[in-house]
Each structure stands twice: as C-alpha cells, then as structure tokens.
Amino acid sequence: MTKRTSAKYKIDRRMGENIWGRAKSPVNxxxxxxxxxxxxxxxxxxxxGTQLRAKQKLKGYYGDLTEKQFRKIFGEAERVKGDTGEMLxxxxxxxxxxxxxxxxxxxxxxxxxxxxxxxxxxxx
Numbered sequence: 001m002t003k004r005t006s007a008k009y010k011i012d013r014r015m016g017e018n019i020w021g022r023a024k025s026p027v028n029x030x031x032x033x034x035x036x037x038x039x040x041x042x043x044x045x046x047x048x049g050t051q052l053r054a055k056q057k058l059k060g061y062y063g064d065l066t067e068k069q070f071r072k073i074f075g076e077a078e079r080v081k082g083d084t085g086e087m088l089x090x091x092x093x094x095x096x097x098x099x100x101x102x103x104x105x106x107x108x109x110x111x112x113x114x115x116x117x118x119x120x121x122x123x124x
Contacts, residue, residue: 010034050110
C-alpha cells in the first residue's frame with residue numbers, strides 16, 4: 001500500500017471536483033486551483049491532458065494507487081473481453097479495500113486501506 005504524498009484538499013482543488021464527497025472540501029468554496037497561480041485563467045486541456053486527469057481521478061478515488069498497481073489492473077482489464085473502461089472500474093471495485101469501504105465498515109477509502117493493511121479483515 002502506498003502513502004499519499006499530497007493533501008486531499010489540494011488534490012480536490014487541482015482536479016476542480018470534490019472527489020471523495022467530503023462536506024468540508026474547498027472546492028465548495030473556491031473555484032480556482034491551489035497555489036500561487038491558481039487564480040489565473042484555465043487553458044483548455046488537450047486530449048492527453050483530459051485522459052491524464054481522468055486517470056488521476058480514478059487513482060485518487062480508489063485510495064491513491066501506485067502507477068504499478070494501476071498498470072497491472074489496466075493490463076488485466078485490457079486482456080478480458082468487453083469494454084476496457086467498464087472492466088477497469090469493475091476490477092477496481094473488486095479490490096478488498098473498496099469492498100470494505102462500500103460495506104460501510106469504515107468512513108473513508110483511506111481508512112479502508114489502513115483497515116486491510118493492518119489485518120483487520122480476513123478473507124475465507
């Protein structure tokens with residue numbers, strides 16, 4: 001499991017969305033991004049930028065996955081027959097931390113990762 005290196009609120013503001021659905025998110029207060037140059041006008045994103053932003057949102061939403069973990073899951077989704085995007089989300093939802101979070105055993109996806117990592121969940 002990985003350690004998140006930047007603040008959750010900063011990630012929310014950089015993406016321009018309230019990713020984790022937190023009530024205190026600063027996106028609810030400020031429309032601009034974080035940092036010194038956050039209030040400047042936003043340029044239109046390229047196709048690559050749009051795809052990268054979508055990937056970063058997915059990685060953040062599922063508890064800040066590493067690039068290696070994400071690539072492995074994407075490779076598996078690509079291999080299976082059907083829509084790759086839907087398969088990717090399906091495989092991410094099947095992860096144990098996501099299942100624990102969806103079962104409402106913990107309040108956040110980050111707590112779910114910690115719950116699994118500390119061995120509080122046992123799979124029979």
